[in-house]
Amino acid sequence: MARYVIDRQENFPPGTRRAFDAGGRSVAVFNRGDRFFALRNICPHHGAPLCTHELRGTMTASKPQEYEYVMEGEIVRCPWHGYEYTVQDGRCLTDPDAYRVKVYRIEVEDDDVVLYT
Numbered sequence: 001m002a003r004y005v006i007d008r009q010e011n012f013p014p015g016t017r018r019a020f021d022a023g024g025r026s027v028a029v030f031n032r033g034d035r036f037f038a039l040r041n042i043c044p045h046h047g048a049p050l051c052t053h054e055l056r057g058t059m060t061a062s063k064p065q066e067y068e069y070v071m072e073g074e075i076v077r078c079p080w081h082g083y084e085y086t087v088q089d090g091r092c093l094t095d096p097d098a099y100r101v102k103v104y105r106i107e108v109e110d111d112d113v114v115l116y117t
Contacts (some may be wrong), residue, residue: 006106006113012036019051022117027104028089029115030055032073037087038106038115039076044092044099048080058084058093076101 004022006012006029014033019026019041026041026061041051057072075084075093084093085101092099105116 002117004115004117006115008047009108009111009113012113015054017051017054019049020115022104022115025117026051027115027117028076028111030076031113031114032087034107038104039085039087039090040102040104041086042101043078043080043083044101045078045083050076050078050085050101051075052079054061055087055090112117 002023006020009094010091015032016031017028019028027038028041030037032055041049043050052102053076055073056075057069058075060070061065062068074086076087077084083099085091088099107114
């Protein structure tokens, strides 16, 4: 397992998102404020970079003609076709069996943001 020190936590404030090269792979790193997330920076549908949009929520149907905004700060959306993935496990909301983004371990160690691949 490779270890990459991304940056100091103080240089990566809440709401920040950045793409990093980790051994030839582009990895998107998001600071949600309470937690960091890291996933492959490529949408498995057609290869768009996922680090271009901030984390957000999504709409879900509840009752007929009623929609509810859910999962705030847990969804990364593909900029090309709108596929949505959860940052916790990389699963696609619309087709979790067909599309999944690789998720990486990321931790804060002595104020360093550290990525493990």
